[in-house]
Amino acid sequence: MDLSYLLTPLLAWLVAGSLKFLINSCRAGKPAFGLIGYGGMPSNHSAIVSSMAALVALKHGIDHPAFGVALTLAFIVVLDASSLRRQVGKHAQAINRLHDRAPDAAPSATPLRERMGHSLAEIFGGIVCGIVLACAVYAWMPLYD
Template identity: 65%
Template sequence: MDISYMVTPFLAWLVAGGLKFLVNSVRAGQWAFQLVGYGGMPSNHSAIVSSMTTLIAWREGIEHPAFGVALTLAFIVMLDANSLRGEMGKHAMMLNRLTADAAHGVLRERMGHSKTEIAAGVAVGGVVATIAYYLLVKQ
């Protein structure tokens, strides 16, 4: 296996996570270590799957079956990030309200992504994969 298939999604995760930390820190007006995790701009999950989809498109072409599999997986991950995890966040919010008087822990409410956050993740993944392709593969 070519190293680009291992390095590219890791780099996409690293870049998206770094950008998310910076965006959250600017919005909070302080270092936002407590906001690291699910949700936020850009979507790490979208960056990871789109980086692999883009790398496969560059290396194998969009007519290759691996591209179809990667694209399908990317859509599933992005739909999940927008809908299912968004609904989980709404449930957490309601449970937090119901248990506000009890001595329970607080559930994380920000779990899903907006369409803009997903699109930003796709952009990050596509850019990272394109750079990785030209640096690691097409020399």
């Protein structure tokens, strides 16, 4: 049984999430538990999908159909992280501003989360993290066919 297909995305999620927490904590000057969520460097989503695509490429080659599926999924996730979710964040900012200006707005209303999506640098950081982890798992775990 080849557990590398389970281990690789799990490690990518753990490492990218830990790096994101450390980077946010350094930027904030304190533990950044309040900044955990969508967005930030590196992108967890990009790390997870790129780790799987890289692992499939390493184990089976880029001409294998599974690599095409993994790469397609990676493109969809990266496009979602960079464009759609980023637009959702911009909409949240606009809605929060409208709420703040409304004279009859409920003061207890919780503002929408504005930090959504990723910059290109955050996505690139996630992709690099995922590929590096896939290479590490590939080098560490025996090849099963």
